[in-house]
Amino acid sequence: MSEPRVRPATPDDARAIAVVHHTAWVETYSGLLPAVHWETDTVEHRTERWQARLIEPGATPPSVAVVDGRVVGFGKASATRVKEGIPPVRSDELWSLYVIGECHGTGVGALLLDAVLPPTRPAELWVAEGNPRARRFYEKHGFRVEGAEFTDDLGIVEMRMVR
Numbered sequence: 001m002s003e004p005r006v007r008p009a010t011p012d013d014a015r016a017i018a019v020v021h022h023t024a025w026v027e028t029y030s031g032l033l034p035a036v037h038w039e040t041d042t043v044e045h046r047t048e049r050w051q052a053r054l055i056e057p058g059a060t061p062p063s064v065a066v067v068d069g070r071v072v073g074f075g076k077a078s079a080t081r082v083k084e085g086i087p088p089v090r091s092d093e094l095w096s097l098y099v100i101g102e103c104h105g106t107g108v109g110a111l112l113l114d115a116v117l118p119p120t121r122p123a124e125l126w127v128a129e130g131n132p133r134a135r136r137f138y139e140k141h142g143f144r145v146e147g148a149e150f151t152d153d154l155g156i157v158e159m160r161m162v163r
Helices: 011-029 043-053 108-116 132-140
Strands: 005-008 063-067 070-079 092-099 124-128 144-151 157-162
Touching: 005 108, 011 043, 011 063, 011 070, 011 092, 063 108, 070 108, 092 108, 124 132, 132 157
Parallel strands: 092 124
Antiparallel strands: 005 063, 063 070, 070 092, 124 157, 144 157
16 A cells, blocks of 8 residues: 545545545444435435535535545545534534545544644544444544534434544
């Protein structure tokens, strides 16, 4: 495996990001979501959504991690949002960070996180309660469970972490 590099995503990355996004969701949430969910949550559907997101005027694109010419992860941080009526407690939020399973433990996730959210920047994120691997990763990078939580429209309990 070559050294990973991080760069801003372009519209040409839509399908590659969709593959990473879908693959990471299958790897992480298969045991948390009903089988019927995967009938509509497809790579094709995610590709369409990413094609639209990557050409939104004024939108900050996510960053992608590339290894051996292949997108293996992506991340995005931006201004915080009110989630389910819960006001933010930091000005910056990690909106997403996904890395395919074969790259877990290789440093790709940490490289992406540092690229989109420098380690000294206070921030918040929302993580699935049923995803202890992600929670341990974020704890390693200075985040702690803050106490706010909600159940999303898929029935997954989301917990806020802050640093």
